[in-house]
Amino acid sequence: MSVRETTTTEEPTGATADTGGPQEQRARLRRDLEAVLMVVDQPVAEYDIARAFGLPVETVAATLAELSREYTEQGRGFDLRQVAEGWRFYTRPECADVVEHFLRDGQEVRLTQAALETVAVVAYRQPVSRGRVSAVRGVNCDGVMRTLVLRGLIEEAGHDPESGALLYRTTSYFLERLGLRSLDELPDLAPFLPDDIEGLDDTGEHTT
Template identity: 65%
Template sequence: MSDEQPAPDAEAVPGADAAVEAVAEAVPDADAAVEAVAEEQIAFDVNDFPGGARGAIEAVLMVVDEPVTEMALASALELPVDDVRAHLEGLEAEYAAQQRGFTLRSVAGGWRVYSRSDYAPVVEKFLLDGQQAKLTQASLETLAVIAYRQPISRSRVSAVRGVNVDGVVRTLVNRGLIEELGTETEGGAVLYGTTAYFLQRLGLGSLDDLPALAPYLPEIDVLDEIAEQGRG
């Protein structure tokens, strides 16, 4: 004989429907309340900032990993797209006039801060210092994921490895082991793949000569599933 008892019928409980309605009326709509609080917390006027709209645009550009579109900036800053474009072009002109070590460039449908080409020798020397050091375990794991899943974006590599790989990807690019292969159709994220130098270092004629993946990493469909979960 089962110890479970059937749930009482709502009609058998006097006033059940009335009690539920009373509670529902007493509790405000949670979603609406959350949205109202969020809107209140992030409400601002870019003109109130010390640097105005241009300062706000600079602040956003300092934290993005991929080129950001004019539309995205306009939406975030609540400005017309034409105004955002004018500010971006103005910033680019200011940096050039001031001979700053960085500049703004419009690439892949968006804008991003880059080091100015005039300073390439300095940047190259800085990046090449310690170039002969061995790759870390994190670099090797990231390189393996890119080699077998290319072309692949940094976000998908991060999803597979379970950690942020921005710094590691920059190291691999600087060492000439991986390179940009284009951008995703949706989202515009930069896609990475291995270089000819990578094949040379491993003594491979082509990517077809890479060892079979199965003995060392999860199956391809498992990697895809992990990556999709990481994006969700």
């Protein structure tokens, strides 16, 4: 049996695979970037993506910028935007009204258990940051918080003077949906929430 018949090689897979021509590699990178950005719930840095893909940061940054420009030129309903923390998909501002209508009035859908728990924490601990809400629930609440904002149940309430974290509170629409005149009429559930929330910073970590 010849050496050629008995020798096998393993080919790399994913965004780091150095197979195919430049066009094929470029298309694969664009595809993989879209796949990753579809599942993140917070902005992801170019460096973190580059490290995961095994590619230069400059290559990843240029491709992200290229995708962002194309989405804008094509008039897509979503926008790939770079913020301080990194890159993430956002609803295009021109589509905000229709999205809000869909989430608030276009469908009569009950809040999920996660949304109910999240809005309860905000209601009883407001004004409160996303980090502290996540700490109380024990899971990341960024996505649920965005949904509650879009549904008009919670809103931004300025920044914490010490940490600078964005704070949230319930809205008048929240009271309307619950049939309450004020927050004073909320059931007395506060004792069931953790008391040590004040000992947490805005990332959910205990402070010393």
